[in-house]
Amino acid sequence: VKRAFRIATTGRPGPVVLNVPLDVFLRSAEYGDDDFLCSPEFGRYPALRVRAEAKEAQIVLDALHKARKPVIWCGGGVIASGASAEVEAFAELTGIPVATTYMGKGAIAETHPLSLGPAGQLGRPVTNQYLADVDFVLAIGSRFTNVDTANWTVPKRGVPMIQVDIDPVEIGKNYDVIHSIWSDAKLFLQDLIAAAKETKWDGSRADRAVSDLRKSWLATSGVESPQSSPMKDEPVHPLQAMRALREAMGPDDTLICDSGFNQIWGGQYFEVERKGRYYVGPRGMGTMGFAFPAAIGAKLACPERRFVALAGDGGFMMLLHELETSIRMKTPVVVCVLNNGNLEYCRQAQIGLMGGRLLSTDFTDTNFADIAKAFGAHGVRVTRSAELRDVIREALGAPMTTVVEIVTPQSAKPDGVAF
Missing domain, CATH: 3.40.50.970 (Thiamin diphosphate (ThDP)-binding fold, Pyr/PP domains)
Known part of the structure; x- marks a missing residue:
């Protein structure tokens, strides 16, 4: 049982199936401590966060500086990591807009000037419109499913992408990436923010464009x-x-x-x-x-x-x-x-x-x-x-x-x- 809790709360959090034979349930046993089911360390998630090397943050910043129209793409991994505050802080620092999957809703307040809202087949048309010509994607905690990406057309294939994920199996699975980062989303964003504070950013153009798109969507929807x-x-x-x-x-x-x-x-x-x-x-x-x-x-x-x-x-x-x-x-x-x-x-x-x-x-x-x-x-x-x-x-x-x-x-x- 303890192992099941450990598996459920570490790495990519998720359910665990535990098969217990009937004869085990019919026996009596005594336990000496109160936490026999779960060690305190694994009583909540995410436990045992993985942190990328310090150099990875600069690699991302260099790619963002070269981009004309970058976007931050957030999936459910951001929410599971509790990294929403870091996403919003990094977006505000750099002026880079944020698109999400449905599971990533809440990675940034959707009333925020830099929020594009949900993308993909079931996302907002204005979000997909903005993503049509982005030239760099920083993907954080996303599986890039067919629905989230409108059958892998949003974002377009071939757009340079750096993917950050707690599960290395997900990195590069559905989109080719120019760089892979195995890390907990919250910890990596903290490192990214610290490194970005030493650089000047001008996000006023993106800020206005996103704001205009949202106003258009609110007016017509x-x-x-x-x-x-x-x-x-x-x-x-x-x-x-x-x-x-x-x-x-x-x-x-x-x-x-x-x-x-x-x-x-x-x-x-x-x-x-x-x-x-x-x-x-x-x-x-x-x-x-x-x-x-x-x-x-x-x-x-x-x-x-x-x-x-x-x-x-x-x-x-x-x-x-x-x-x-x-x-x-x-x-x-x-x-x-x-x-x-x-x-x-x-x-x-x-x-x-x-x-x-x-x-x-x-x-x-x-x-x-x-x-x-x-x-x-x-x-x-x-x-x-x-x-x-x-x-x-x-x-x-x-x-x-x-x-x-x-x-x-x-x-x-x-x-x-x-x-």
């Missing part, structure tokens, strides 16, 4: 104000739901998304206002049903914080029985269910890939608010966008788990989704 998009009040468009969530939630509240379009709506349009882990999604296996139990676990770990689970009706239906768990364990969280009566991601895939032959994607009308009440939780069904913000605010202050069922139209899909 409809995320900033209802007047900028011709959406109806009823049913609630998912974009209106994202706006209500951002207005109702505080900067320290965390949004935990499920798999499906809900994650894309949240990834593109829910801006993380502070650096750090304030957005979570199942970006590995894309597990449906993830959001609600993940929110329960997060609440158990951090009872002083507030968590909102965002799921579609299909994903929530897979694990809605965890309402009993949440009530029994006294873990008050908010569950926002975007109910469009179907599996819209699958439906769009069937339209695009199967010639419109629809199979097993449409549901009967289910009232999730009533189901929540049957479990002893609070439930509210919202059909009008004007009501949603206040409902979410009230739910965030409730002493029990609240299911906010948001009735949304079919066929609404985020930018960038194409099959």
Whole structure:
């Protein structure tokens, strides 16, 4: 068991499967200490951080100085390392903008003037637009999956890249690199900042360009104000739901998304206002049903914080029985269910890939608010966008788990989704 904790918290943090034979569980044993399951050193992650050689920082700085339009690309490794403060500090010092993957959301506050937001197939079009002609990429803690990179077109192949990662297997796996750096993200960025302070930087041009792109996106996407998009009040468009969530939630509240379009709506349009882990999604296996139990676990770990689970009706239906768990364990969280009566991601895939032959994607009308009440939780069904913000605010202050069922139209899909 101790070895499992050691593996889970060192290197690239992650889950560990521990197979224990039944006869072992049936035996009795005595242990002399209180930490027989886990040594204090491995009770949290990241443990045993790896630091690159000092010379590596100067190699990166030299490459950045030669670049005309560099970018910092941050993945989930930045968040796992707790390196968001260092990313923001380095970006401000150099004036180099920051693009992220979904798992990297929060590497820099997305309201920061140097934040490009999420990139890739499911990222913001304006982010991909900016990345189209960058001439150098400093990649930190990113796997460069096909989705994160729009099938390895963002950034373009052939652009000079230096990749920093705690897992050497990931370096150069999906993109050729001109230099590899095996290091914990936080420690390397600390060294990079120290070295960069001895050099002059002029990032005013990039700062203005990024700011203009973000203003353009806010003005045209409809995320900033209802007047900028011709959406109806009823049913609630998912974009209106994202706006209500951002207005109702505080900067320290965390949004935990499920798999499906809900994650894309949240990834593109829910801006993380502070650096750090304030957005979570199942970006590995894309597990449906993830959001609600993940929110329960997060609440158990951090009872002083507030968590909102965002799921579609299909994903929530897979694990809605965890309402009993949440009530029994006294873990008050908010569950926002975007109910469009179907599996819209699958439906769009069937339209695009199967010639419109629809199979097993449409549901009967289910009232999730009533189901929540049957479990002893609070439930509210919202059909009008004007009501949603206040409902979410009230739910965030409730002493029990609240299911906010948001009735949304079919066929609404985020930018960038194409099959």
